[in-house]
Amino acid sequence: MRILQLHCEQIEYTPISKEISSAKDIQKEAKTLDNVIVAFTAVEAGDDSGIVRRAAADISSSVKKIGCSHVLVYPYAHLSSNLAPPNTAQDLLAQLESSIDADKVSSSPFGWTKSYTISVKGHPLAESLRVFGPEGSGDVANGDAEPDDDAPEALKSESRLESTWYVLGPDGTLTDAEKFDFDNHKQLRRLFKHESSGTRSADEIPQHVSLMKKIGIADYESASDSGNMRFFPNGRLIKSLLERYITDRVCAYGASEVETPIMYDTEHPSMKSYFDRFPARQYTIDSEGRQFFLRFAACFGQFLIAAHAQLSHHNLPYRLYELTRYSFRREQSGELVGLRRLRAFTMPDCHAFCTDVDQAVTELGRRFELSRSVIGDIGLSESDYEMSIRLTRQFYDENTQMVHDMAKKHNRPILVEMWTERFFYFVFKWEFNYVDDTGKASALSTDQIDVENGKRYGIKFVDSEGQYRHPVILHNSPSGAIERVIYALLENAARSSKTGTKPALPLWLSPTQVRIIPLANEFLDRAQQIADELTGANVRADIDDRNESVGKRIRQAEKEWIHYVIVIGKSEAESGNISVRERLTDKTTETDTASLIQTIAQATANMPYIALNAPRLLSARPQIMI
RNA sequence: GCCAAUGUAGCUCAGCCUGGCAGAGCAUUCGCCUUGUAAGCGAAAGGUCGGGGGUUCGGAUCCCCCCAUUGGCUCCA
Numbered sequence: 001m002r003i004l005q006l007h008c009e010q011i012e013y014t015p016i017s018k019e020i021s022s023a024k025d026i027q028k029e030a031k032t033l034d035n036v037i038v039a040f041t042a043v044e045a046g047d048d049s050g051i052v053r054r055a056a057a058d059i060s061s062s063v064k065k066i067g068c069s070h071v072l073v074y075p076y077a078h079l080s081s082n083l084a085p086p087n088t089a090q091d092l093l094a095q096l097e098s099s100i101d102a103d104k105v106s107s108s109p110f111g112w113t114k115s116y117t118i119s120v121k122g123h124p125l126a127e128s129l130r131v132f133g134p135e136g137s138g139d140v141a142n143g144d145a146e147p148d149d150d151a152p153e154a155l156k157s158e159s160r161l162e163s164t165w166y167v168l169g170p171d172g173t174l175t176d177a178e179k180f181d182f183d184n185h186k187q188l189r190r191l192f193k194h195e196s197s198g199t200r201s202a203d204e205i206p207q208h209v210s211l212m213k214k215i216g217i218a219d220y221e222s223a224s225d226s227g228n229m230r231f232f233p234n235g236r237l238i239k240s241l242l243e244r245y246i247t248d249r250v251c252a253y254g255a256s257e258v259e260t261p262i263m264y265d266t267e268h269p270s271m272k273s274y275f276d277r278f279p280a281r282q283y284t285i286d287s288e289g290r291q292f293f294l295r296f297a298a299c300f301g302q303f304l305i306a307a308h309a310q311l312s313h314h315n316l317p318y319r320l321y322e323l324t325r326y327s328f329r330r331e332q333s334g335e336l337v338g339l340r341r342l343r344a345f346t347m348p349d350c351h352a353f354c355t356d357v358d359q360a361v362t363e364l365g366r367r368f369e370l371s372r373s374v375i376g377d378i379g380l381s382e383s384d385y386e387m388s389i390r391l392t393r394q395f396y397d398e399n400t401q402m403v404h405d406m407a408k409k410h411n412r413p414i415l416v417e418m419w420t421e422r423f424f425y426f427v428f429k430w431e432f433n434y435v436d437d438t439g440k441a442s443a444l445s446t447d448q449i450d451v452e453n454g455k456r457y458g459i460k461f462v463d464s465e466g467q468y469r470h471p472v473i474l475h476n477s478p479s480g481a482i483e484r485v486i487y488a489l490l491e492n493a494a495r496s497s498k499t500g501t502k503p504a505l506p507l508w509l510s511p512t513q514v515r516i517i518p519l520a521n522e523f524l525d526r527a528q529q530i531a532d533e534l535t536g537a538n539v540r541a542d543i544d545d546r547n548e549s550v551g552k553r554i555r556q557a558e559k560e561w562i563h564y565v566i567v568i569g570k571s572e573a574e575s576g577n578i579s580v581r582e583r584l585t586d587k588t589t590e591t592d593t594a595s596l597i598q599t600i601a602q603a604t605a606n607m608p609y610i611a612l613n614a615p616r617l618l619s620a621r622p623q624i625m626i
Numbered sequence: 627g628c629c630a631a632u633g634u635a636g637c638u639c640a641g642c643c644u645g646g647c648a649g650a651g652c653a654u655u656c657g658c659c660u661u662g663u664a665a666g667c668g669a670a671a672g673g674u675c676g677g678g679g680g681u682u683c684g685g686a687u688c689c690c691c692c693c694a695u696u697g698g699c700u701c702c703a
Binding site for chain 1: 627628629636637653654659660661662663664665666676693694695696697698699700701702703
């Protein structure tokens with residue numbers, strides 16, 4: 001049985017014509033009801049009185065919570081593709097109507113096509129979908145309703161979730177977070193407040209929102225859904241470089257890259273029980289009567305591949321990797337901000353299938369080092385992020401040494417949330433969080449020890465004694481979402497400009513690394529030669545050949561955060577040298593192309609190179625930057 | 627999703643309170659200048675004042691609804 005429950009200002013419906021012969025004859029007149037909970041109900045094959053009782057109890061509890069005591073039961077076949085026979089449905093609907101505990105319960109006619117107009121109230125409990133199956137199968141609640149008796153196990157558990165907050169020092173001391181002296185760890189205090197209480201104070205727009213537009217990285221696309229960004233050439237280039245770098249590193253660590261579908265059948269047994277564990281907001285898509293959801297991570301695709309593989313303990317850890325473009329999460333509209341929180345985002349997602357928790361713990365250590373190294377090479381320093389750990393007390397007691405080793409490596413205090421029992425699929429999880437100047441914390445890198453999904457997805461390996469066992473699974477994103485990395489880099493740039501340093505992107509990510517400015521048209525050929533030399537040495541160089549003053553073109557290069565500017569005039573054309581202005585030091589030096597190439601090669605060593613993603617001549621380039 | 631603020635030229639914003647010709651700077655185009663390290667000079671073009679409805683002789687301006695962005699709440703697998 002499926003019930004779409006709507007708290008309405010008003011509903012007006014008019015019976016039009018009989019659809020089935022067993023429908024009762026009635027008068028075709030319009031009916032209007034005000035302030036009413038409308039329960040659009042589809043009775044499905046296999047439904048019985050027990051299910052009706054649970055559905056009635058659920059609606060009754062909504063009546064109490066919402067404080068509206070008029071219910072309209074509205075037969076609505078369109079909620080299901082697996083309907084009960086009409087006679088059964090009519091019986092059960094009548095039972096439902098009489099079992100709801102409310103001052104007034106009415107129903108609209110069964111078996112008639114009806115036209116209706118409806119206006120639904122706007123409050124958190126106004127809309128919810130309930131699916132009631134046979135006893136024990138787990139009912140599903142969706143929408144904004146609070147967890148109640150028919151909510152999934154995970155939600156019920158979460159509401160009585162008991163956790164304690166600590167701070168773990170590099171030396172292994174565990175201090176009650178409330179008693180910890182945060183004076184020298186201001187960002188960690190912000191993280192603690194953000195994670196534990198949820199109260200924040202920010203009255204300014206995060207800096208990266210204007211920066212992402214100003215330097216031509218990304219923008220909102222009003223023709224799409226909120227939280228789906230468009231990336232301009234500069235942004236696409238930066239994303240490509242980050243994606244390539246992270247993918248190379250994950251493959252070098254030992255993962256095999258795969259590609260999996262972005263949509264999955266909601267009725268697939270593994271998905272169904274996963275949803276029951278994590279009823280989240282998804283995009284859904286209909287195709288020939290099947291309903292699909294857009295993936296919110298790469299887990300499903302990789303798990304289904306692993307379930308298909310013939311695994312033995314010799315193969316483990318088995319590491320799969322995918323760069324998801326995209327992962328989709330239909331976050332509430334009020335939660336979306338710039339590049340920090342999106343509905344469609346790019347995420348490196350690497351799973352490792354391990355024989356047991358011990359092997360998982362060892363593997364986790366390797367991935368911790370990988371993540372630290374990746375996040376550092378990308379351009380974020382250790383002081384830019386704070387670490388947090390979530391774990392069960394039992395896991396802590398059994399793996400104290402490993403947790404303390406991580407703390408020692410991190411070498412700064414770590415925020416710890418410890419649960420008395422396990423509610424989620426993981427027993428342990430660490431995260432690096434970027435804390436921005438508005439006090440918001442966002443997770444970047446993360447890894448988790450999953451002790452549940454091996455079984456759920458039927459992933460098996462043969463152990464040394466010939467027995468089938470389910471692996472323990474690690475879920476790692478070494479960098480976090482790519483968009484979020486760009487957000488962190490931009491926020492960092494904005495922060496440095498507040499302290500008097502010029503804002504900049506790391507050189508290896510700069511869309512233009514060298515700008516060449518010919519003083520007059522006659523020097524354009526020489527500028528082209530230099531640009532050719534630089535390009536040949538994997539340096540992104542372009543030429544501002546516009547008929548503008550030198551001052552203006554320098555200023556333009558400054559606004560684009562271009563690290564090196566070369567001005568070519570008469571003396572350079574004659575001497576063969578170049579005059580290079582280095583933006584961060586504000587110094588102009590006379591040198592030659594080869595040594596500039598060497599300087600740049602050293603500063604971008606080991607990082608990938610992708611060619612300029614725009615016409616070389618600025619005169620040929622439309623303006624996107626603001 | 628809820629509450630609040632904001633939405634005017636490609637961008638940043640004035641005008642709105644107190645209704646009466648749609649404005650500025652930057653960017654764009656054209657012309658002049660032929661440039662030496664953060665804005666050379668002049669002119670032109672550029673508008674569904676977020677969308678819809680209402681009040682009014684007349685609405686960017688007042689009222690209602692909707693959409694988007696941002697902040698707070700909630701949420702964040």
